[in-house]
Amino acid sequence: EVQLVESGGDLVQPGGSLRLSCAASGFTFSSYWMRWVRQAPGKGLESVANIGVDGGDKYYVASVKGRFTISRDNAKNSLYLQMNSLRAEDTAVYYCATANRGSSPQYWGQGTLVTVSS
Amino acid sequence: DVVMTQSPLSLPVTLGQPASISCRSSQSLVHGDGNTYLSWFQQRPGQSPRRLIYKVSYRDSGVPDRFSGSGSGTDFTLEISRVEADDVGVYYCAQAIHWPWTFGQGTKVEFK
Numbered sequence: 001e002v003q004l005v006e007s008g009g010d011l012v013q014p015g016g017s018l019r020l021s022c023a024a025s026g027f028t029f030s031s032y033w034m035r036w037v038r039q040a041p042g043k044g045l046e047s048v049a050n051i052g053v054d055g056g057d058k059y060y061v062a063s064v065k066g067r068f069t070i071s072r073d074n075a076k077n078s079l080y081l082q083m084n085s086l087r088a089e090d091t092a093v094y095y096c097a098t099a100n101r102g103s104s105p106q107y108w109g110q111g112t113l114v115t116v117s118s
Numbered sequence: 119d120v121v122m123t124q125s126p127l128s129l130p131v132t133l134g135q136p137a138s139i140s141c142r143s144s145q146s147l148v149h150g151d152g153n154t155y156l157s158w159f160q161q162r163p164g165q166s167p168r169r170l171i172y173k174v175s176y177r178d179s180g181v182p183d184r185f186s187g188s189g190s191g192t193d194f195t196l197e198i199s200r201v202e203a204d205d206v207g208v209y210y211c212a213q214a215i216h217w218p219w220t221f222g223q224g225t226k227v228e229f230k
Contacts, residue, residue: 045224
């Protein structure tokens with residue numbers, strides 16, 4: 001059974017840091033581009049970052065560039081998002097997902113909630 | 119960024135009747151490899167998004183054939199031939215050719 005399980009979401013003060021993790025199982029993690037997508041409360045979906053299969057290619061949405069870092073460990077089948085200098089507008093459910101565009105199945109986790117508030 | 123514009127944003131539906139959602143992109147979604155990377159996602163209440171359609175018209179495995187996608191260039195449509203009870207939720211179109219990959223605002227499908 002395919003699973004993507006996010007963890008690390010929490011309540012953090014503005015300016016603080018948080019590291020999200022996503023544990024993958026049931027598919028060949030190292031063969032997939034991966035992504036983080038977020039959804040602010042009651043709002044739509046927003047792409048945050050993508051990472052290539054070996055971690056060499058990384059893309060960030062402008063609003064998080066320089067503050068967030070996406071990474072992966074294929075030996076541990078894990079995806080990460082290091083989030084620094086957090087702002088209130090970063091409050092959202094963060095989903096990890098595969099970033100494949102074609103016919104292979106696309107997998108999503110259940111999400112982890114990040115709340116930035118004093 | 120590529121802007122994805124959906125209409126309507128709210129779609130009251132009747133069980134067993136057809137429904138249609140439109141999506142327009144601000145730039146062409148045709149990739150140099152010849153593919154058009156336009157997808158449709160369903161997000162049921164309290165659940166994670168689920169991809170229904172990829173490359174405009176291909177259904178993901180397990181997606182009922184009452185869902186169909188069509189379109190080209192910058193104009194796309196998701197159609198539900200006969201709405202069923204578990205089709206309630208928010209539907210998003212999304213492009214995966216220009217970074218950042220962007221989603222439409224979402225169309226909320228609910229029963230009249």
